[in-house]
Amino acid sequence: MSDVMTICPYCGTGCSMRLFVEGNQIIEIDADPTHPVSEGELCLKGLYGFKHVADPGRLTTPLMRRGDDFVAVSWDVALDTIAQKLNAIKRESGPDAFALFASARATNEENFISQKFARAVMGTNNVDHCARLCHAPTTVGLAMTLGNGAMTNSIPELGDVSDVIFIIGSNTAECHPLIAKHVLKAKERGAKLIVADPRMTDMANKADLWLRIPLGYDIPLINAMLHVIIKEKLHAADFIRDHTTGFDDVARAVEDYSPESVSKMTGVPAADIISAARIYATAKAAASLYAMGVTQFSCGTGNVVSIANLAVVAGQIGRPGAGVCPLRGQSNVQGACDLGALPNVFPGGKPVTSEPDRIWFEQAWGVPLPRAVGLKVTEVPEAMMSGKVRALFIDGENPMMSDPNTKHFGEALEKLDLLVVADLFMTETARRADIVLPAAGWGEKDGTFTNTERRVQRVRPAVEPPGEAKPDWWIFKNLADRMGYAGMAYEKPQDIWDELRRVVPALYAGMTYDRLDHMHGLAWPCPSEDHPGTSVLHQGGHFGTPSGKAMLKAVLFHPIAVPEEQRKAFESPIIGHISERPDADYPFMLTTGRRVYHYHTGTMTRKAPLLEQLGPEELIELNPLDAKALAIGEGDYIKVSTRRGAVIAKAWVTERVPPHVVFGTFHYWEASCNEETNADVLDPLSGIPEYKISAAMVTKSSPAEAKANVAAKRDYYRKDVEKAVTATMHAQSGAVS
Numbered sequence: 001m002s003d004v005m006t007i008c009p010y011c012g013t014g015c016s017m018r019l020f021v022e023g024n025q026i027i028e029i030d031a032d033p034t035h036p037v038s039e040g041e042l043c044l045k046g047l048y049g050f051k052h053v054a055d056p057g058r059l060t061t062p063l064m065r066r067g068d069d070f071v072a073v074s075w076d077v078a079l080d081t082i083a084q085k086l087n088a089i090k091r092e093s094g095p096d097a098f099a100l101f102a103s104a105r106a107t108n109e110e111n112f113i114s115q116k117f118a119r120a121v122m123g124t125n126n127v128d129h130c131a132r133l134c135h136a137p138t139t140v141g142l143a144m145t146l147g148n149g150a151m152t153n154s155i156p157e158l159g160d161v162s163d164v165i166f167i168i169g170s171n172t173a174e175c176h177p178l179i180a181k182h183v184l185k186a187k188e189r190g191a192k193l194i195v196a197d198p199r200m201t202d203m204a205n206k207a208d209l210w211l212r213i214p215l216g217y218d219i220p221l222i223n224a225m226l227h228v229i230i231k232e233k234l235h236a237a238d239f240i241r242d243h244t245t246g247f248d249d250v251a252r253a254v255e256d257y258s259p260e261s262v263s264k265m266t267g268v269p270a271a272d273i274i275s276a277a278r279i280y281a282t283a284k285a286a287a288s289l290y291a292m293g294v295t296q297f298s299c300g301t302g303n304v305v306s307i308a309n310l311a312v313v314a315g316q317i318g319r320p321g322a323g324v325c326p327l328r329g330q331s332n333v334q335g336a337c338d339l340g341a342l343p344n345v346f347p348g349g350k351p352v353t354s355e356p357d358r359i360w361f362e363q364a365w366g367v368p369l370p371r372a373v374g375l376k377v378t379e380v381p382e383a384m385m386s387g388k389v390r391a392l393f394i395d396g397e398n399p400m401m402s403d404p405n406t407k408h409f410g411e412a413l414e415k416l417d418l419l420v421v422a423d424l425f426m427t428e429t430a431r432r433a434d435i436v437l438p439a440a441g442w443g444e445k446d447g448t449f450t451n452t453e454r455r456v457q458r459v460r461p462a463v464e465p466p467g468e469a470k471p472d473w474w475i476f477k478n479l480a481d482r483m484g485y486a487g488m489a490y491e492k493p494q495d496i497w498d499e500l501r502r503v504v505p506a507l508y509a510g511m512t513y514d515r516l517d518h519m520h521g522l523a524w525p526c527p528s529e530d531h532p533g534t535s536v537l538h539q540g541g542h543f544g545t546p547s548g549k550a551m552l553k554a555v556l557f558h559p560i561a562v563p564e565e566q567r568k569a570f571e572s573p574i575i576g577h578i579s580e581r582p583d584a585d586y587p588f589m590l591t592t593g594r595r596v597y598h599y600h601t602g603t604m605t606r607k608a609p610l611l612e613q614l615g616p617e618e619l620i621e622l623n624p625l626d627a628k629a630l631a632i633g634e635g636d637y638i639k640v641s642t643r644r645g646a647v648i649a650k651a652w653v654t655e656r657v658p659p660h661v662v663f664g665t666f667h668y669w670e671a672s673c674n675e676e677t678n679a680d681v682l683d684p685l686s687g688i689p690e691y692k693i694s695a696a697m698v699t700k701s702s703p704a705e706a707k708a709n710v711a712a713k714r715d716y717y718r719k720d721v722e723k724a725v726t727a728t729m730h731a732q733s734g735a736v737s
């Protein structure tokens, strides 16, 4: 038996683990006691979520559509066909007729090469990925205010230093379990925990103060906390004078948000708002942790800017344990953003619209580069509908279940001339493709991931990929070669990494593979080989904005619309409201998210027997008062419908949700909440959809209706999947054309 050290494939915590290998199979996983984040522990997904690697359903050869069937083809045939079709579409309709969804599950090296493929080979900035559905408001909002769209501190600082932790819109215990451990470690030291969440999460239960705001009311809550801090002169006056702009505007804006008026709006006692403000502002080091409960709104950027305003005004930033901590979701979503798998920035966050930055990359890559900002993930469906985008390459995403309003997304896919999907499995999305490419995944390839605290860590291969499956970097390199681009002469991931170190030296020059191999990673910026990496950003009040100062911004909120005269009173305020509110037809609010046992669209965790046993089916949370009114008992089937679609699943009658709110997930194709979510209204600043609120109707269903529903969903999501899997397995036995 051999063993290999690597990083967990799931969440952005970036826990370190040891894989035990026998033959060509991972047989067990163990935690790494020396790692500063995971400290010898792993969550359920980390420990047991590896069975997908050897699953018989893995894709093992490229597949091409022939009518209703897929046939197995060689890599030469698949790549030649893609190259030829992409060249033709580019010739006929221009480079912007192509779009690429990159993957936050792929390595840094692979994201570097995929965005380079879009820009340098295809000539378009139409490259984006799931961060659009996730922390796009963070990237925009923190860049706007602090000058850097990333977590400002390290995870161990939470456990070791912070004396107040403010969790807002993060189900930390279920979604970042090993970060939750550090929060509890802080609590044991005597640190105070404040949680703002409409749902009674595990952390809300453990909090010293739980602020149960209604869905979408984060801006008024934070404005009220700022109101108290400023009124009671708890703000960091000297720091504000020396290191910020825009304070007067913010102070004036929050005058209207007294704790009493916000209490009326939200039902949170004014005394609790006042306590939260005092505890936070008077802490020696307070950290705010947030995730999708603030970003996935049409005012997601406004919510993030509010959190930054609060930290800066209270002087809770730029010191160990004090800062703003967006908990990034996917194993390498921080890396995918840093490396420019976004339509507006090159690697290192350099704007595509900046002349000097563009020239820098043109010189590095030897071709002219596009100047216009590309399409966001959430703008691509309309562009496919109108024929503007004709070819889409999806590398390691499953938007048929993860995008909002998936029915509409499916209709848009139908309009394409070419859909290519690279994945480990024949997913709900891949089965709609013209060409499916078998990707090598985690445990099978070499490279690096960047976790949520900007720590770049090595991931390593433990087993050989199945059949002909290849790493994503190999796929893009070989496609680029075939399309006549000479700038991808890479032989291994390290060659790509070393190019990145050259083109973005300020962040990465000091991170050699050798150093990364011998340490528990390094956090950027790490500009030279003797640099220890940077765990705390903005030390000494030095921000990454052009002026070097934090740029505070007024954020206003009204559930329906902020009155015009209020807007006019401020210099470019950010405005928040709720886009789809309950009404007589749809009197409930559906909110969506995750459970601890499963990961996103379930392609990996649903193949782990233990995880599937623990979380075998969708359960929709319903408040006992609503259950009573609708005569629904625990475990009865209910139907939740919105203006876009419906799901049927069992009710979990629980006070975890407040009255008139139901909660569902997108883990199960049998009941995928994204048939119901809204893709029409996006945050104007970041393009994120409002996944966290849809107006909904709840009715009682029956076992018979539920059974018929599963059959219909199987037809919609899984039809032909088994057939295609058989084709690929068959081809392995030698029948490749």
Ligand SMILES: Nc1nc2c(c(=O)[nH]1)N[C@H]1C(S)=C(S)[C@@H](COP(=O)(O)OP(=O)(O)OC[C@H]3O[C@@H](n4cnc5c(=O)[nH]c(N)nc54)[C@H](O)[C@@H]3O)O[C@H]1N2
Pocket: 011, 012, 134, 168, 169, 170, 171, 172, 174, 175, 176, 196, 197, 198, 199, 201, 213, 214, 215, 216, 217, 218, 291, 292, 293, 294, 328, 329, 330, 591, 592, 593, 594, 595, 596, 597, 598, 599, 600, 692
């Ligand atoms: N088990 C598991 N872990 C995961 C993932 C997974 O699929 N499964 N996915 C990973 C990814 S990519 C991500 S982005 C993260 C997401 O991590 P989270 O954001 O923690 O996950 P969500 O389930 O989306 O939960 C959001 C939280 O916000 C709360 N919330 C909802 N509306 C509001 C609101 O209006 N205001 C406030 N203050 N709170 C609100 C919800 O009740 C919930 O507690 O998890 C990562 N980790």
Ligand SMILES: Nc1nc2c(c(=O)[nH]1)N[C@H]1C(S)=C(S)[C@@H](COP(=O)(O)OP(=O)(O)OC[C@H]3O[C@@H](n4cnc5c(=O)[nH]c(N)nc54)[C@H](O)[C@@H]3O)O[C@H]1N2
Pocket: 103, 105, 106, 107, 130, 131, 133, 134, 135, 292, 296, 329, 330, 395, 396, 397, 398, 399, 401, 402, 403, 404, 422, 423, 424, 425, 427, 439, 440, 441, 442, 472, 592, 593, 594, 599, 600, 601, 602, 603, 604, 665, 666, 673, 674, 677, 691
């Ligand atoms: N309703 C609702 N919808 C949501 C959210 C929500 O809170 N509510 N959250 C949103 C968020 S935060 C996110 S991040 C997105 C996630 O959305 P997606 O990224 O679409 O979801 P995943 O299931 O993680 O899909 C990743 C795919 O990559 C494949 N894969 C894994 N490793 C590799 C690899 O190395 N190479 C390749 N080529 N493929 C690989 C997996 O098999 C899987 O099919 O969902 C969003 N959707």
Ligand code: SF4
Pocket: 008, 009, 010, 011, 012, 013, 014, 015, 038, 041, 042, 043, 044, 045, 046, 047, 175, 176, 177, 178, 179
């Ligand atoms: S906390 Fe996240 S990174 Fe750590 S083991 Fe669990 S899923 Fe993996």
Ligand SMILES: [Mo]
Pocket: 130, 133, 134, 135, 328, 329, 330
């Ligand atoms: Mo995410």
